[in-house]
Amino acid sequence: xxxxxxxxxxxxxxxxxxxxxxxxxxxxxxxxxxxxxxxxxxxxxxxxxxxxxxxxxxxxxxxxxxxxxxxxxxxxxxxxxxxxxxxxxxxxxxxxxxxxxxxxxxxxxxxxxxxxxxxxxxxxxxxxxxxxxxxxxxxxxxxxxxxxxxxxxxxxxxxxxxxxxxxxxxxxxxxxxxxxxxxxxxxxxxxxxxxxxxxxxxxxxxxxxxxxxxxxxxxxxxxxxxxxxxxxxxxxxxxxxxxxxxxxxxxxxxxxxxxxxxxxxxxxxxxxxxxxxxxxxxxxxxxxxxxxxxxxxxxxxxxxxxxxxxxxxxxxxxxxxxxxxxxxxxxxxxxxxxxx
Amino acid sequence: xxxxxxxxxxxxxxxxxxxxxxxxxxxxxxxxxxxxxxxxxxxxxxxxxxxxxxxxxxxxxxxxxxxxxxxxxxxxxxxxxxxxxxxxxxxxxxxxxxxxxxxxxxxxxxxxxxxxxxxxxxxxxxxxxxxxxxxxxxxxxxxxxxxxxxxxxxxxxxxxxxxxxxxxxxxxxxxxxxxxxxxxxxxxxxxxxxxxxxxxxxxxxxxxxxxxxxxxxxxxxxxxxxxxxxxxxxxxxxxxxxxxxxxxxxxxxxxxxxxxxxxxxxxxxxxxxxxxxxxxxxxxxxxxxxxxxxxxxxxxxxxxxxxxxxxxxxxxxxxxxxxxxxxxxxxxxxxxxxxx
DNA sequence: GGTCGAACCGTGAACGTTCACGGAACTGAT
DNA sequence: ATCAGTTCCGTGAACGTTCACGGTTCGACC
Numbered sequence: 054x055x056x057x058x059x060x061x062x063x064x065x066x067x068x069x070x071x072x073x074x075x076x077x078x079x080x081x082x083x084x085x086x087x088x089x090x091x092x093x094x095x096x097x098x099x100x101x102x103x104x105x106x107x108x109x110x111x112x113x114x115x116x117x118x119x120x121x122x123x124x125x126x127x128x129x130x131x132x133x134x135x136x137x138x139x140x141x142x143x144x145x146x147x148x149x150x151x152x153x154x155x156x157x158x159x160x161x162x163x164x165x166x167x168x169x170x171x172x173x174x175x176x177x178x179x180x181x182x183x184x185x186x187x188x189x190x191x192x193x194x195x196x197x198x199x200x201x202x203x204x205x206x207x208x209x210x211x212x213x214x215x216x217x218x219x220x221x222x223x224x225x226x227x228x229x230x231x232x233x234x235x236x237x238x239x240x241x242x243x244x245x246x247x248x249x250x251x252x253x254x255x256x257x258x259x260x261x262x263x264x265x266x267x268x269x270x271x272x273x274x275x276x277x278x279x280x281x282x283x284x285x286x287x288x289x290x291x292x293x294x295x296x297x298x299x300x301x302x303x304x305x306x307x308x309x310x311x312x313x314x315x316x317x318x319x320x321x322x323x324x325x326x327x328x329x330x331x332x333x334x335x336x337x338x339x340x341x342x343x344x345x346x347x348x349x350x351x352x353x354x355x356x357x358x359x360x361x362x363x364x365x366x367x368x369x370x371x372x373x374x375x376x377x378x379x380x381x382x383x384x385x386x387x388x389x390x391x392x393x
Numbered sequence: 394x395x396x397x398x399x400x401x402x403x404x405x406x407x408x409x410x411x412x413x414x415x416x417x418x419x420x421x422x423x424x425x426x427x428x429x430x431x432x433x434x435x436x437x438x439x440x441x442x443x444x445x446x447x448x449x450x451x452x453x454x455x456x457x458x459x460x461x462x463x464x465x466x467x468x469x470x471x472x473x474x475x476x477x478x479x480x481x482x483x484x485x486x487x488x489x490x491x492x493x494x495x496x497x498x499x500x501x502x503x504x505x506x507x508x509x510x511x512x513x514x515x516x517x518x519x520x521x522x523x524x525x526x527x528x529x530x531x532x533x534x535x536x537x538x539x540x541x542x543x544x545x546x547x548x549x550x551x552x553x554x555x556x557x558x559x560x561x562x563x564x565x566x567x568x569x570x571x572x573x574x575x576x577x578x579x580x581x582x583x584x585x586x587x588x589x590x591x592x593x594x595x596x597x598x599x600x601x602x603x604x605x606x607x608x609x610x611x612x613x614x615x616x617x618x619x620x621x622x623x624x625x626x627x628x629x630x631x632x633x634x635x636x637x638x639x640x641x642x643x644x645x646x647x648x649x650x651x652x653x654x655x656x657x658x659x660x661x662x663x664x665x666x667x668x669x670x671x672x673x674x675x676x677x678x679x680x681x682x683x684x685x686x687x688x689x690x691x692x693x694x695x696x697x698x699x700x701x702x703x704x705x706x707x708x709x710x711x712x713x714x715x716x717x718x719x720x721x722x723x724x725x726x727x728x729x730x731x732x733x
Numbered sequence: 734g735g736t737c738g739a740a741c742c743g744t745g746a747a748c749g750t751t752c753a754c755g756g757a758a759c760t761g762a763t
Numbered sequence: 764a765t766c767a768g769t770t771c772c773g774t775g776a777a778c779g780t781t782c783a784c785g786g787t788t789c790g791a792c793c
Contacts (some may be wrong), residue, residue, distance in 0.1 A: 062749060073773045078751060081531060081540055086771055099540055106540060106709070107457065108513060110749035113449040114778050116487040117400070118513055120448070123493065128481070129676065133473035141468065141495040145506040150513055153463065155481040173448060173458055173490055193423060200421055200439055202447060202732040301546070310680045317682055336469065339621045340680045342657055367445070372481045393483045402779060413743045418781065426741055450779035454748050 104200035106234025158363035284311025477695035545707035557702035566725035624651025683731025
């Protein structure tokens with residue numbers, strides 16, 4: 054008997070059990086029309102061969118399952134985790150599956166991960182991507198000469214290749230937050246960003262300051278990394294360089310928590326001396342004292358919009374809307390907790 | 394021309410472009426031996442039909458990809474998020490994919506999700522599962538008459554069906570933490586659990602108290618839910634019922650952060666009056682003031698062990714070790730930050 | 734005009750599983 | 764002994780794609 058090095062198939066089991074393919078199928082899938090003795094023989098054969106049905110072959114014949122890939126910079130960031138959670142449930146409601154891909158920091162590994170993901174998936178949902186995850190995509194996917202793998206981008210940079218976008222409606226939200234601060238008599242409202250690259254949140258903030266004749270355009274602060282520690286460093290930096298700041302708007306909640314910590318650590322009381330507002334509305338914001346006021350994102354809504362976008366891009370109807378990238382906007386809500 | 398309601402296949406494209414399957418393959422996959430004009434015709438046909446290659450058929454013929462399912466109670470818990478992140482990268486190193494499944498609270502939906510997941514996956518990695526996720530698995534999977542889908546459990550309840558376990562080596566770690574507290578002169582060391590069910594951490598704690606003649610066995614505190622708010626409530630409860638507690642060990646970091654907040658909120662200073670130690674070693678523990686001391690879990694190590702276990706369970710070598718469930722133990726490290 | 738090589742394209746077969754159908758063997762009653 | 768009815772099992776075909784091979788066309792060159 055020749056040694057089969059590769060994985061054993063259903064016919065191997067059939068031969069060993071002395072039956073046909075079909076009987077093996079019946080026996081292993083618990084169908085009727087199999088004599089108990091035969092079933093046992095088949096099961097035993099499957100066990101000794103460590104037989105495992107090929108999922109690809111199964112789903113080929115049983116019908117198509119759609120799988121979407123969820124690409125994140127860093128699942129460790131609770132915002133992305135909450136988003137992934139919502140996406141997983143939303144996809145499940147349609148019978149879809151979600152393939153997770155945490156590309157992380159190392160660009161080369163990220164590339165490899167994305168290639169294996171993209172050819173196992175019917176559509177891609179990317180998010181964040183301030184580090185340019187998009188350019189890590191395999192060339193054949195991004196140029197898409199042949200078949201375009203649908204890509205929907207959540208709150209990330211623009212790109213002609215995208216099939217759909219889900220954006221946060223930041224302008225009214227940030228305006229509301231700043232209005233709130235101004236009503237409280239705050240005048241010196243700084244903004245702490247995560248990187249120096251172009252950023253809607255920062256420009257909205259700056260435009261607001263200009264429109265209302267407030268100071269602060271000259272206080273660009275950059276955390277460098279979207280972590281608690283990064284936020285804390287940025288806050289220390291801000292305190293060291295600027296006098297009289299009485300409010301801070303922060304790029305996201307994770308960094309805002311760091312800011313909060315650094316401020317109280319430096320003896321500034323929050324919110325009486327300095328108010329802090331974050332963006333995302335994470336559960337994490339409940340961990341601090343005072344709790345973090347934030348512009349909350351409805352992650353369920355974002356996930357629903359993303360899934361809907363992927364769905365319509367996958368629609369079998371021949372689209373005259375080729376290249377007509379759809380776009381959804383999700384509002385944010387100012388949730389007042391303790392910090393502002 | 395009959396209207397095809399289902400998804401279009403490669404032969405549809407071939408017919409529309411007036412070529413053969415193979416030429417379509419060549420054109421769309423960017424291979425050689427296609428005249429530019431023909432390629433364009435094929436691409437155009439694919440576009441109008443919104444053709445999308447069947448991933449199942451592709452991977453059937455191109456070769457097998459292994460996919461593992463990652464089952465979590467709640468990805469919102471940063472511990473599981475960090476674990477998922479590690480798992481994703483570890484799997485990627487082998488060219489594997491990770492299917493995410495956040496079963497959440499609703500048992501019925503969880504059931505449905507798990508069935509669609511389990512038949513798209515070559516192995517399952519479950520974790521947490523204090524809420525009995527295991528019993529949500531479809532019957533044919535859990536009884537596994539025919540082919541056993543490998544299941545590896547991370548730090549969850551025992552079950553004869555499991556193929557492998559990855560456990561946290563809690564006893565020495567918790568002992569180290571309690572030793573540390575005792576060296577600091579703490580005597581009244583409470584434990585805050587998440588549920589009332591059987592739990593290693595609680596029993597290790599109680600055994601330690603007994604062994605060292607410390608009080609506290611009579612202070613069972615249960616948070617109910619593994620959240621910051623749950624931990625806070627539990628701490629309030631503890632303060633209201635017991636006098637003189639000078640240290641608290643908490644089931645996990647998320648709850649411990651809530652405990653920390655409740656204690657400082659109630660005017661107790663940490664760590665001078667009461668020390669707090671959590672379990673998990675999350676980044677979240679850096680958000681508080683003081684930062685949370687914790688028994689840190691190396692999530693990368695856990696993920697590696699889980700992947701390795703799945704790998705060996707999938708090994709094509711006929712195993713005489715059928716049912717011989719492997720088991721790995723991962724140590725924890727006491728990381729001293731501010732709270733103890 | 735024949736030969737040769739390149740460029741381009743099509744035809745079976747295969748991947749591993751399940752579905753639809755039909756056939757054999759066995760039962761029990763007429 | 765015949766028949767009908769179960770019970771059990773096997774044989775082609777199909778799912779949609781790619782691989783290996785072979786064929787045709789075309790131009791160029793002797």
